[in-house]
Amino acid sequence: MAITVKVVERPVNEVSYVRAALKGMGLTIKHLFAVGDRVTIQYPEEKSPISPRWRGTHRMLTTENGKARCVACGLCPTVCPANCIKLVPGEDEEGNRYPLVFEIDEFRCIFCGFCQEVCPEEAIHVGRHYENSEYSREGFVYDLQRLMDQTHPVCEMWDPEDPKGE
Amino acid sequence: MSVLHGFTALLQAADPNLPPVSGMVFYIFTLVKIGIIFGIYMVGVAMLTLAERKISAWIQDRHGPNRVGKGWLQPAADGLKNFMKEETMPAGVNKPLFVLAPILSFIPALTTWCIIPFGAPMPTRWGRIDLVVADLPVGFLFILAISSLGVYGIVLAGWSSNNKYALLGGLRSSAQMISYEISLGLSTIPVLLLAGNVSLNSIINQQAWGGWNVVNLTVAFFIFMVAAFAETNRLPFDLPEAESELVAGYHTEYSAMKFSLFFIAEYANMVTASALMATLFFGGWDVPFTARDNIGPYSKWLSLLSIGIFLAKILFFVFVFMWVRWTVPRFRYDQLMSLGWKFMLPLALVYIVLIASVMLGLSAAGIDQGEKIYPAILGSVNLAMIIILFAILDRGRIISPAYGRMHPREVERLKQVEKQLEKRHPIAAEAGK
Numbered sequence: 001m002a003i004t005v006k007v008v009e010r011p012v013n014e015v016s017y018v019r020a021a022l023k024g025m026g027l028t029i030k031h032l033f034a035v036g037d038r039v040t041i042q043y044p045e046e047k048s049p050i051s052p053r054w055r056g057t058h059r060m061l062t063t064e065n066g067k068a069r070c071v072a073c074g075l076c077p078t079v080c081p082a083n084c085i086k087l088v089p090g091e092d093e094e095g096n097r098y099p100l101v102f103e104i105d106e107f108r109c110i111f112c113g114f115c116q117e118v119c120p121e122e123a124i125h126v127g128r129h130y131e132n133s134e135y136s137r138e139g140f141v142y143d144l145q146r147l148m149d150q151t152h153p154v155c156e157m158w159d160p161e162d163p164k165g166e
Numbered sequence: 167m168s169v170l171h172g173f174t175a176l177l178q179a180a181d182p183n184l185p186p187v188s189g190m191v192f193y194i195f196t197l198v199k200i201g202i203i204f205g206i207y208m209v210g211v212a213m214l215t216l217a218e219r220k221i222s223a224w225i226q227d228r229h230g231p232n233r234v235g236k237g238w239l240q241p242a243a244d245g246l247k248n249f250m251k252e253e254t255m256p257a258g259v260n261k262p263l264f265v266l267a268p269i270l271s272f273i274p275a276l277t278t279w280c281i282i283p284f285g286a287p288m289p290t291r292w293g294r295i296d297l298v299v300a301d302l303p304v305g306f307l308f309i310l311a312i313s314s315l316g317v318y319g320i321v322l323a324g325w326s327s328n329n330k331y332a333l334l335g336g337l338r339s340s341a342q343m344i345s346y347e348i349s350l351g352l353s354t355i356p357v358l359l360l361a362g363n364v365s366l367n368s369i370i371n372q373q374a375w376g377g378w379n380v381v382n383l384t385v386a387f388f389i390f391m392v393a394a395f396a397e398t399n400r401l402p403f404d405l406p407e408a409e410s411e412l413v414a415g416y417h418t419e420y421s422a423m424k425f426s427l428f429f430i431a432e433y434a435n436m437v438t439a440s441a442l443m444a445t446l447f448f449g450g451w452d453v454p455f456t457a458r459d460n461i462g463p464y465s466k467w468l469s470l471l472s473i474g475i476f477l478a479k480i481l482f483f484v485f486v487f488m489w490v491r492w493t494v495p496r497f498r499y500d501q502l503m504s505l506g507w508k509f510m511l512p513l514a515l516v517y518i519v520l521i522a523s524v525m526l527g528l529s530a531a532g533i534d535q536g537e538k539i540y541p542a543i544l545g546s547v548n549l550a551m552i553i554i555l556f557a558i559l560d561r562g563r564i565i566s567p568a569y570g571r572m573h574p575r576e577v578e579r580l581k582q583v584e585k586q587l588e589k590r591h592p593i594a595a596e597a598g599k
Contacts (some may be wrong), residue, residue, distance in 0.1 A: 018556050020493055028225045028493040040229045 009102035052156040055113045055126040058104050059154055060147035068148055069123035072099045076115035076124055085115060087108060102144040113155060125154035187293035211433040212241035218433075218488050222547045225492045244426075251422035256328065259419065263326035268420065268427035271319025274312045275434035281308055282441050283367050285451045285473035288466055297451075297469060298367070305365040306358065307399055309442065309540055313397065316435065316439050317343040320399070320406060323428070327419040335415025338499065339399060339406035345506040346396035346403075352514035353389035356521040357446050360535070370450035377541035379447040383521065384548040385555070387447040389514050394439040396506070399432065401491040405499060439484030442477060451476040513555075520547065 031037065041048050050056075061069050072089035084107075090100035104124075113126045129152035134140055187195060216231065219240070223230030231240040255261070285297035298547045302308050317340055324336015357379055358364055361372040374380055380387050396403040407415035444450060451472035497505070524547055533540055 016556075024493045025489060028489065030225055032221065032224045032489075034227070037227050038224075038229055039227050042229070 007099065048083075050128055050130070052128070053158060054128040055111045055155050056129040056143065056151060057106065057127050057132045057152065058109070058115075059125045059127045059150040059152065060102070060144065060146055061123055061125060061154070062131075062148055068099065068100045068102070068144060069121045070102060070144075071121055071123075072097045072102075073120060075118045075120065079114045079118045081112060082108045082110045099144060102147065104142050104147065105140060106142060107137060107140040113157075116155060117157065127152045127154050186287075187290070191292045194436075195295050196299060197387070199297070201279075203284070203299060204276075207276070207279065207434070207437065208430075210523045211430055211437060214433045214437070214484060215244065216240050217484070221485070221488045222492045225291065225489075226251075229554070245345055247571050248423050248426040253424065254419070254421040256419050258328035259326070260326035264419075265424070267319050267323035267326060268424045268431070269319070270322060271316060272427050272431040272434060274316040274319075275431055275438045277312050278309055278438045281305060281366060282438075282445055283321070283370060283450060284441075284476050286469045286471075288469035296367075297473065298361075301365070301367060303365055305363075305367075306369070307364055310347075313350075313438075314343075314347055314431065316397070316431075319431065324416040324418070325407075329419050331412040331414075332416050332418045335406040335412050335418070337410070338408075339416060342396055342399075342403060342405060342502060342506075345503065346393040346510070349389055349510040350393035350397060351385045351493065352511070352518060353393060354382045354446060355514075356386045359518075359522060359525060366445055366450070369446060370452060372535075373449040374452045376535055378452075380450045382541050382544040382548070383447070384545070384550050385513070385517050386521075387443070388552075389510055389517070390447065391443060391509065392505075394443060395487070396502075398435040398439050398487070400436065400487055402494040402497050403502060404491075404496060404503075405502060408496065410496075436484055436487050437480060440480045440487065441476075443483050444479035448479050450479075482519050506514060517551075520551070 063069055072087060074087060074089065077083075077085040077087045084105040086101060086103040086105075087096055087099055088101035091097050111126060115124045116122075116126050119125075124147075127150060129150070132140075176284045186192075220230040220237070232244045232341045234240050234401040253262070281302050283296070283298040283301070288295045288297060319345075321340040324332045324334070324339070327333070355544065357369060360376065360379065360382060361369040363369070363372075376382070395401075399406050405415075406412075407417075411417075412418070418426055420428060453468075453472055453475050521544070524544065528540065528543065533543075
């Protein structure tokens with residue numbers, strides 16, 4: 001079998017090394033002096049904007065008198081696919097249910113946001129917050145008080161009426 | 167114009183026939199010069215690592231290091247880190263050579279500096295001080311001898327590491343550096359022809375009154391520059407390192423200060439190559455647009471000014487090195503070799519013959535080197551040659567891309583090879599189809 005070599009006629013500016021290299025150097029020098037085009041975000045001082053639907057660290061909302069809104073209905077531990085919510089329900093003398101123990105293991109959590117979606121009282125939320133590093137694994141188990149103490153904005157759920165969030 | 171004259175007059179306010187210093191003073195001043203050069207060189211090389219990171223960052227629309235002392239202390243932080251790191255000694259290395267290699271790659275770059283003149287002679291009360299550590303009469307030959315030693319460090323590093331990537335890097339660098347050394351040496355022969363001497367001081371003097379060699383010998387400058395890129399193993403010729411193919415090439419197995427020494431050597435080589443380009447083709451420390459500034463009378467201000475000018479020229483070339491590195495991608499190995507042997511070497515040889523005949527013709531016509539028309543004629547010869555090279559020959563011939571056309575002779579040869587293969591191994595040839 002004879003070797004067939006396909007010889008392609010190409011325009012000079014495509015096969016010229018020097019021209020291409022000079023063109024490239026022109027481009028790089030332009031970027032060198034384009035001070036306004038720097039794309040780096042200086043992270044700890046400067047943060048990139050996050051979506052209003054960002055699902056991060058949890059937050060438990062409270063009522064006016066400072067109690068957790070949670071009524072310990074047990075929907076969130078049921079729906080949680082990662083099984084990271086621990087809930088022990090209690091009942092006071094008036095018959096109101098409240099959580100005796102409410103713990104979220106942020107390490108197990110996959111931040112799907114189902115707990116927020118399922119909550120009938122709009123108590124548990126995923127938040128617009130991501131800087132939650134800890135020195136130990138135990139630190140990632142957030143108890144009720146810690147969840148109530150969080151102050152960051154909460155995730156805005158996707159609204160079927162307004163799919164683009166406008 | 168009169169301002170310029172006044173300026174030069176101010177610079178040349180000293181006795182023209184000051185004798186050079188001698189005896190004890192000579193030794194003391196030589197030691198001082200060595201100390202100053204070594205100090206500035208090492209600090210400069212450290213700052214160049216920062217410059218490289220900054221320039222690469224800016225070209226890529228980033229900020230670059232800006233945390234440790236606003237970025238200025240980054241080289242110090244890097245140095246400290248390299249001191250604190252563990253010195254690894256992989257199994258199976260040839261220990262003496264493994265330790266020796268970084269030193270060997272560093273020393274030649276530094277040694278070259280002892281004969282590069284870095285400023286106009288400085289008058290002192292003890293006599294004239296030439297601003298060069300050793301004014302060797304063999305000058306340029308010494309540089310060629312020393313710079314070819316640089317390959318030993320890299321080859322020994324690759325071989326002693328007991329690592330296939332390191333070995334491949336060392337192999338490549340030896341082939342590459344030896345190939346380009348030839349073009350590098352040949353490209354400087356026209357410079358020596360013009361100067362009529364191999365001493366670097368006389369090359370600078372010749373350029374001061376005869377025009378810079380970049381005008382007289384533009385093509386030689388380009389050959390020298392390309393060969394210098396290959397000699398310093400910088401992109402687009404960084405095949406010995408080739409991160410994407412060879413991990414880190416010859417210094418794959420090195421860590422801590424030994425690795426750092428390779429790094430320093432790379433930048434030191436870059437500075438030395440830049441200094442050589444400035445000296446051989448851009449008039450060395452010659453202050454541009456002033457005549458007679460290198461035959462005296464001298465003054466301290468002229469010396470300082472010329473040192474500054476020389477530094478500026480070096481920094482410009484170092485910037486070009488970095489600029490090219492962050493623009494041009496790496497060559498394929500066969501492109502590298504064919505550029506070196508099939509293009510640069512013949513070009514350098516043709517160029518020597520051309521320049522020699524032009525010089526012979528001009529001297530036969532009675533035109534002296536000092537006359538204004540001399541650089542003009544040489545310059546126009548170069549211009550014609552550049553137009554021929556870049557406008558007509560640079561069509562996939564200088565560096566053939568993967569899709570470049572194959573010479574009909576090469577196609578014919580491949581066909582023959584195939585036929586022989588069919589005759590000898592019919593089954594294999596059948597399977598090949």
